[in-house]
Amino acid sequence: MTNVIVPTARPVTPLGILAKKLEAIVKEVNQRADLPAQLVAEINHAWRLAAGLDPYLEECTTAESAELAALAKTTATETWDAHFSGGTTVRPLEQEMLSGHIEGQTLKMFVHMTKAKRVLEIGMFTGYSALAMAEALPEDGVLVACEVDPYAAEIGQKAFQQSPHGAKIRVELGGALETLDRLAQAGESFDLVFIDADKKEYVAYFHKLLDSGLLAAGGFICVDNTLLQGEVYLSAGERSVNGEAIAQFNRTVANDPRVEQVLLPLRDGLTIIRNS
């Protein structure tokens, strides 16, 4: 059997980034004899508090299915940079885009809790969150997954074929805004929507979902990356283009009287919106 080395993902959440920074500081201060022992102990404690949380969440959360674990591994071993520079993917993609165990299990729980039968995902990548949610759908449930990149979508479709829940998933290849227009024209509507595609289009997805009837009355939207690595609450001058787009999205949702919402500090921020 060949040993596959799965590359480690870099931290892309406020907590992960904080833990990494504290780790570097701890390495430095632990070598210094001139610092007060109490200060060194406090910094070590702060690092353990930050670094220990994600592994503990993993430990206390139901394990992912074998199919999801295999898909996460496949996604991590793809050479995404080379795929983009060689023209295999139409967008720069990376393994860090995959939502993963804790968020996948959270989304799966939301499908169970809301008893959703029709789910829409905007931004499927290699299909991890789509498959996680499909696992919670009833046999006659449907998940429509929008993805613009054919290579990522193909990886997902292969994984869906390996799962007893894969047949519930329908992939819509193409730009999400055009796909949403088509779905609305066809009269489709959804109980639960997961937004996880182009951050600069989040406001447009939100408006289309609410204005076109795509989101069923009383339906829910879950939105990923609404903390954008902490950029939204750091000073505006420190924001990337995506950080500014998410800050604007968060303001748009907060000012829309048609919805109520909560931003959960899960992974890179997960906002739950209810169409009230």
Ligand SMILES: C[S@@+](CC[C@H](N)C(=O)[O-])C[C@H]1O[C@@H](n2cnc3c(N)ncnc32)[C@H](O)[C@@H]1O
């Ligand atoms: C963060 S990843 C999605 C991760 C996925 N939900 C998961 O949990 O594994 C974002 C995906 O959105 C796709 N995407 C970006 N812009 C898009 C657009 N305008 N229309 C459709 N898909 C888009 C990207 O190709 C990428 O695969």
